[in-house]
Amino acid sequence: MHALVPLPVAVPLAVAAVLGAVGRFLPRQVVDAAAILAAAAVTGVSATLVVGTADRPLHVFFGGWRPHGGLVPGIAFDVDPLSAALATLAGALTVAALVFAWHYFEEALPLFHILVLLFLAGMVGFALSDDLFNLFVFFQLMGIPAFALTGYRVDEPGPLQGALAFGILNTIAGSLLVLAISLVYGRTGALNLVDAGAALAGRPPDLLVTAAFGLVVSAFLVKAGVVPFHFWLADAYSAAPAPVCVLLSGVMSDLGIHAIARVHSSAFAGTFAHREAEVRAILVALGVAGALITAVMSFLQADLKRMLAFLTASHAGIFLAAVALFSPAALAGEVVWVVGDGLAKGSLFLCVGFLLHELQDGDELRLHGRGRRLPVAAAIFVVGAAAVSLLPPFGPFLGFALVGDAAGALGLGWVPALLALAAAVSGAAVLRAAGRVFLGLGDRDDPLLSQQPQHAEREEPEDDVRRPRVALAAAGALLALALGLALVPGLPRHAVAAAAQAQDRHALVEAVLHGVPEPPASAPPQHVGVAAYAEGLATTAAALLLALVGLYRRRLPRLVRVVAGRVAGPPLAALRAAHSGVLGDYVAWLAFGSGLVLGLFAALVR
Amino acid sequence: MSVYPYVIGIVVFGLGLGGIAVSRHLVHAIVCLNVAQTGTYVLLLAVGWRRHGTAPILGGVPKGSHQVDPVVQALTLTDIVVGITVSGLLLALAIQVHRRRGTMDPDELRALRG
Numbered sequence: 001m002h003a004l005v006p007l008p009v010a011v012p013l014a015v016a017a018v019l020g021a022v023g024r025f026l027p028r029q030v031v032d033a034a035a036i037l038a039a040a041a042v043t044g045v046s047a048t049l050v051v052g053t054a055d056r057p058l059h060v061f062f063g064g065w066r067p068h069g070g071l072v073p074g075i076a077f078d079v080d081p082l083s084a085a086l087a088t089l090a091g092a093l094t095v096a097a098l099v100f101a102w103h104y105f106e107e108a109l110p111l112f113h114i115l116v117l118l119f120l121a122g123m124v125g126f127a128l129s130d131d132l133f134n135l136f137v138f139f140q141l142m143g144i145p146a147f148a149l150t151g152y153r154v155d156e157p158g159p160l161q162g163a164l165a166f167g168i169l170n171t172i173a174g175s176l177l178v179l180a181i182s183l184v185y186g187r188t189g190a191l192n193l194v195d196a197g198a199a200l201a202g203r204p205p206d207l208l209v210t211a212a213f214g215l216v217v218s219a220f221l222v223k224a225g226v227v228p229f230h231f232w233l234a235d236a237y238s239a240a241p242a243p244v245c246v247l248l249s250g251v252m253s254d255l256g257i258h259a260i261a262r263v264h265s266s267a268f269a270g271t272f273a274h275r276e277a278e279v280r281a282i283l284v285a286l287g288v289a290g291a292l293i294t295a296v297m298s299f300l301q302a303d304l305k306r307m308l309a310f311l312t313a314s315h316a317g318i319f320l321a322a323v324a325l326f327s328p329a330a331l332a333g334e335v336v337w338v339v340g341d342g343l344a345k346g347s348l349f350l351c352v353g354f355l356l357h358e359l360q361d362g363d364e365l366r367l368h369g370r371g372r373r374l375p376v377a378a379a380i381f382v383v384g385a386a387a388v389s390l391l392p393p394f395g396p397f398l399g400f401a402l403v404g405d406a407a408g409a410l411g412l413g414w415v416p417a418l419l420a421l422a423a424a425v426s427g428a429a430v431l432r433a434a435g436r437v438f439l440g441l442g443d444r445d446d447p448l449l450s451q452q453p454q455h456a457e458r459e460e461p462e463d464d465v466r467r468p469r470v471a472l473a474a475a476g477a478l479l480a481l482a483l484g485l486a487l488v489p490g491l492p493r494h495a496v497a498a499a500a501q502a503q504d505r506h507a508l509v510e511a512v513l514h515g516v517p518e519p520p521a522s523a524p525p526q527h528v529g530v531a532a533y534a535e536g537l538a539t540t541a542a543a544l545l546l547a548l549v550g551l552y553r554r555r556l557p558r559l560v561r562v563v564a565g566r567v568a569g570p571p572l573a574a575l576r577a578a579h580s581g582v583l584g585d586y587v588a589w590l591a592f593g594s595g596l597v598l599g600l601f602a603a604l605v606r
Numbered sequence: 607m608s609v610y611p612y613v614i615g616i617v618v619f620g621l622g623l624g625g626i627a628v629s630r631h632l633v634h635a636i637v638c639l640n641v642a643q644t645g646t647y648v649l650l651l652a653v654g655w656r657r658h659g660t661a662p663i664l665g666g667v668p669k670g671s672h673q674v675d676p677v678v679q680a681l682t683l684t685d686i687v688v689g690i691t692v693s694g695l696l697l698a699l700a701i702q703v704h705r706r707r708g709t710m711d712p713d714e715l716r717a718l719r720g
Contacts, residue, residue, distance in 0.1 A: 133681055140688045147695055154702045157717040164699050164712065168626060171639055171692050175619065178646040178685055185678065186653035235718045306718070450720035581719030583635065583712040587627040 001052045005060045005077050008042045008049075008087050008124040016117035023110035035113040036098045039120060043091030046124070049084040054494060055520045057081075057501065059130070059512050067513050072192040076512070078130030078266075081498040082335045086251065086258055089339045090123040092481065093250045093346045096474040097243035100350050112152065119145040119247060126255055130266070130512075132184060133191045135259060136177045139223065142255075143170045146248060150240040158453060162232075162239030165583055169232040172590060173222035180215035183208055184267070193266035194512040197505060201270025210601040213268050217260055217283070217601075218594035224256030226320050227290035228593040230313040231586040234297070234579060237309030238452060242353025245305060249312040249349060250342035254319055258338070261323040261331060265503045269326070278604040280324050284415060286597070287321030290314070291422035297575065298426040299550065302364045302449035304352045304433055308345065311388065311426040315341055318419045322403045325410060328503055328523070332495035333402025336485070340395015343482035344387040348430065350475035351381040354468060355437070363451060364433040369440025378438035380475050385434055387482055389427025389543035390420060392536040395485040400539075401532035402492055420539040427539075428546030435551050442551030450576065492526035611652030619645030632700040632710045636693055643689045647682045654678030 015038035023031050049058075057080035061067070065074025094116060101112060122142025129135045147170070151163030185191060187208060188199035200209060218229070225233030233253070237245050260283075264272075272279050291314045298310035322334040354377050356362045359370050371378060387394040400423075404416040435441040485491070501507070501521040510516040553561070578585075622642025629635035654675030660667065662676035704710055 133684075137684065137688070140692070144688075144691055144695060147692075147699075151699050151702070154699075155706060157707060157715065160699055160703050160706070161715040161717050164632070164696065164703070164715070167692060167696050167699070168635065168639055171689075171696075172623065172626075172642065174688070175643050175646045178643075178681075179619070179649060181681070182646070182650045182653045182678070185681075191677070238718055300720075453717050576720045579720055581716035583715075584627045584629060587623060591623055591627070 001058060002060055004045050004049060005058060005079055007045045009121045011041050012038050012117040012121040016114045019110045019114050031110040031113055032098065032102055035117060036095060038117055039091055039094035039098055042120060042124060043088055043095060046084050046087035046091055049079050050081045050088060053079055053081050053084060056518045070513055072190065072195040072513065075134055076130040076192060077128040079128055080502050081494065082502060083127045085335055085339055086127040086255060087124045089342050090120055090251045093246050093342060094120045096346055096350065096478050097246045099474045100353060100471050101243045102470060115145040115149050119149065123251060123255060127258065130194065131192050132181050132196065136174060136181060139177060140174050142252060146252065149244040150236045152241055158239040161581065162236040165232040165586055166236035168583065169222055169586055169590060172587065173219040176215045176594060177219040180212045180219065183212035193263060194508050197267040197270050198509045198513060200267065203271060205271045205275065205605055207602060209271055210605045211598060214598035214601040216263050218597050220256040220259045222590065224253050224316040224320065225313040226286060226317050227293050228589045230294060231579060231589055233313050234306060234309045235581065237312060238303060238306035242349050242356060245349040246346040249308060250346040253312050253316050254338040254342060257316060257319040257323055266508065270505055272605065275605045276326060280326055282600045282604060283324030284321045287317045287324060288415065288418050291317030291321065291419060295422040295425035299429040300448060300450055300572065300576065301429065303452040304362045304364060306452055307429050307433060308348055308352065311430065312345060314422050314426045318422055321415055321419060325406050327406040327410065328496050328500035329402050330406035331499035331503065333399045333406060336402060336491065336495055337396050337399025340399060340482045340485050341388060343478045344384045344394065344396065347380060347475040347478040348384040350471060351377050351384065354471050358468065364436050365445055365449060365451065367437040368444045371438040372440060376472050378434065380472065380479055381438065382434045384479055385427055385430035386540055387479065388423065388430065390423050390536045390539040392533050393486045395482045397536040398486045398492065398528065400536060401528045402526065404532055404535065420535060424539045424542040425546060427543035428550060431543055431547035432550040435547060443554065493523050496526055497521035497523035611648060615645045615649030615652060618648060630711050630713065632703060632712055635712060636696045636700065640689065640693060647685060650678045650682045
């Protein structure tokens with residue numbers, strides 16, 4: 001099993017290097033096949049690691065530089081079922097993106113494939129790293145191909161704007177991470193997360209430690225796109241090509257949240273042990289507020305990609321609030337939710353890419369009723385929207401049920417209620433778009449919705465009749481996986497057991513620093529109760545209802561409309577104006593956000 | 607150990623950040639990004655500094671001499687390499703902006719908003 005661990009990073013890097021050297025001399029089909037096979041290999045190996053680490057995680061030190069006498073000279077990957085599940089998700093979404101991109105980009109071969117494989121290697125490495133500096137390296141390694149892929153269509157203004165904002169904001173985030181690394185290393189002399197955690201534990205946090213944690217959180221929240229760090233995300237994800245959005249939205253954002261969970265549980269949980277409630281309060285508040293704000297922004301979009309971009313940011317807030325509960329069931333639920341949600345979001349983005357190809361447009365209002373002749377895409381799109389709105393028994397619902405249990409056990413029952421509300425509002429946006437595009441419901445124009453300049457992903461060969469079917473098959477397969485995930489027997493129990501093991505700091509320290517194997521993972525069977533099913537169904541029903549309100553709001557009684565306009569109008573206008581598209585504003589928001597995070601931690605945790 | 611290197615590192619980082627926030631020219635913004643990164647290098651190197659420490663080359667040094675911490679120097683070098691890659695990519699995008707839109711002002715690049 002140990003020998004498999006480097007492969008999910010090494011295989012895509014090696015194939016990308018070979019394609020870079022000889023790819024231009026190879027026929028198109030060979031390049032496609034090589035890239036898809038590499039991504040499929042990553043998926044297979046990562047899935048094997050999920051199963052193989054079910055009992056205990058693997059701590060792999062590269063080059064045989066194992067810890068000795070409590071010193072950790074080497075660089076480690078820490079593979080547990082949760083991180084391996086995220087690597088599997090990255091692999092599966094890459095396969096779908098590459099299948100979709102078959103005949104999608106005619107020009108500049110094989111640049112697209114190389115960038116996608118580098119992106120995949122970066123994401124997998126980021127998911128598995130157990131070392132603060134390697135987290136930074138993979139943070140940038142997944143960032144750089146992602147900037148380039150976002151700006152892939154350089155002949156349009158949107159992608160250039162999106163890629164620049166993405167690149168500059170994420171590089172600043174990388175610098176925040178380096179500042180945190182220098183603080184942690186200066187204090188502990190350790191870069192390994194577990195080693196640093198052992199050195200930090202036992203002493204109450206001082207200003208330096210809280211500053212380091214605040215910087216780590218800020219940096220990863222930029223990657224995840226949680227308010228107020230999300231501005232670049234909306235621009236970049238609306239501008240990137242659809243298959244790239246699958247990877248950005250489906251997995252990259254959520255890896256940022258997972259990194260916060262991992263850095264907290266391995267490195268900072270010990271020193272914050274007596275301040276857990278305060279840290280939880282800060283992060284849950286950030287997550288819930290961000291989830292609701294960006295869900296509303298999602299509802300105000302007519303551009304489908306931008307709608308899904310804000311939905312991604314909203315779900316990142318949801319996941320932050322979930323991991324910040326710091327309980328095994330919450331962490332397990334978050335990972336199940338992320339995987340199911342990533343598959344569903346991926347399938348939604350592929351459907352939008354399909355619409356862009358078939359109907360030459362990706363705007364809900366301009367596409368009014370034009371999707372009537374595309375029943376298969378309609379079905380996939382609607383089911384995907386229902387899945388992200390927590391329809392049982394899809395993966396997102398299962399994750400939500402686990403998170404709800406965890407919050408209930410902590411006496412925080414209002415948290416899942418607000419998370420479900422956020423999921424309902426952003427899901428309603430997607431359902432409303434489905435109603436307008438595929439059924440021709442509602443009005444043809446709506447001044448409430450922001451429109452964006454037209455995309456132009458349309459120079460594909462029109463004579464290829466096979467491609468649309470392949471594209472829809474990829475979207476359908478992702479959705480089927482999101483459903484199948486929930487039907488894996490005993491999945492909640494295994495996930496909770498793995499999460500409990502990941503949060504057991506003492507066993508982790510013994511295992512990493514002294515080579516004492518962890519006790520096998522175990523957890524009591526988890527039952528998804530009737531109440532959870534009712535909550536999931538209620539969320540989907542609320543999303544449907546809100547979608548209908550969005551479609552037919554002009555038929556509401558006049559009094560309701562006037563009052564709603566007076567109450568909601570000014571804040572919505574201010575919210576819209578904040579998304580100014582100006583790079584300087586985004587940087588100022590980032591500085592404000594990290595100042596806020598640092599200040600909150602300094603004030604409450606000290 | 608003097609506190610100045612830490613203060614300077616943070617100040618340089620903040621100056622770079624402020625420069626990007628008010629920038630009206632993409633090349634200027636990217637240079638400011640490099641300035642901000644330089645602040646992080648200063649901080650990293652300050653963490654590994656030792657009084658009277660020599661370069662961390664262990665061949666042929668007299669017994670009892672100190673070396674500065676080689677780990678942070680390796681981190682700084684890695685950081686610089688990553689920073690150059692990002693700068694190269696961003697400058698390439700800036701060239702495209704100039705070529706296609708005839709401007710270098712990031713404020714005029716507002717295709718997406720709201």
